[in-house]
Amino acid sequence: MEQASSETVATNDRLSEITLDSASIGRGNANIEHEREVAIYDLLDGNAFALEGRDEGPYKLSIGIVDDRLAFTVFSADKPSDEPIVAHFLSLTPFKRIMKDYFLVLDSYYQAIRTAQPSRIQAIDMGRRGLHDEGSRVLMERLEGKIKIDVDTSRRLFTLIAALHWKG
Template identity: 55%
Template sequence: MHDLTRNCSRLIDVELDESIGRSTPDIEHERAVAIFDLIEENSFQPTSDEGNGPYRLKLSLIDSKLVFAVSREDGTPVVTHILSLTPFRRIVKDYFLICESYYAAIRSATPSQIEAIDMGRRGLHNEGSQTLKERLAGKIDIDFDTARRVFTLVCVLHWRG
């Protein structure tokens, strides 16, 4: 084990609910990159379980709610938090629309057009990340970069192709 896995306030594994299925190559790429980046660098600490990590996270959607099932490295359950998706609906919808524009632009637009779309995409992503961080406050402590990576996965859970 290298030093990073000894840090207690971090994720060592992230799983998306198996009912999600597969999607387009662009979305599959987003999913793989987000999980890789999240595992590589994160700050994740359930407030009810101070310093007893590292943790595993299973993300799923159940009845239009976002479920964070947190367990220890050995799989022992720690806590499950269920968040309403209502505060995310507009952001995720707008994010999907701009991502579609972005993927189309990559194939045919000028660099300045791609950059403009990407700035809008990053702005919406930041808004969604901040909303996620606020919704998890008092439940799970995460930094903004971790919130960004988890928000990407929240979007992937919605993206069914």
């Protein structure tokens, strides 16, 4: 019988650096800025990220919006070259309704945490998490066959995509 070890196996199927295209970032409020910082920190702390059919990790990822498309530009973290390994451009259309609803719920959530009863805050937060889960599922579907990510990585990437969309 094979025993499981508590030691973590080092893997190259991960992100070691993440940047957001500064031209794509809308200056948001302090809450959105904080969510973006936490998402990046959590992503770098633990993630699963692999290019389909390639083994050139660990990776550096740049996320931006180019010509109304979501751009995932992937670089090798081990090579000093500024030339990307691959760039994937995804239509934003599947995210538009989710983003619109997500921002409406976020606005309600941030207003509620100031004055609302805990039960109201919890109800709004459940709606926010549901939309967040839906957005992360759509992201995983859109990346299928291109980039393999786990659920936690997808959720955190969705937070960063939302931060790019935030108009304040």
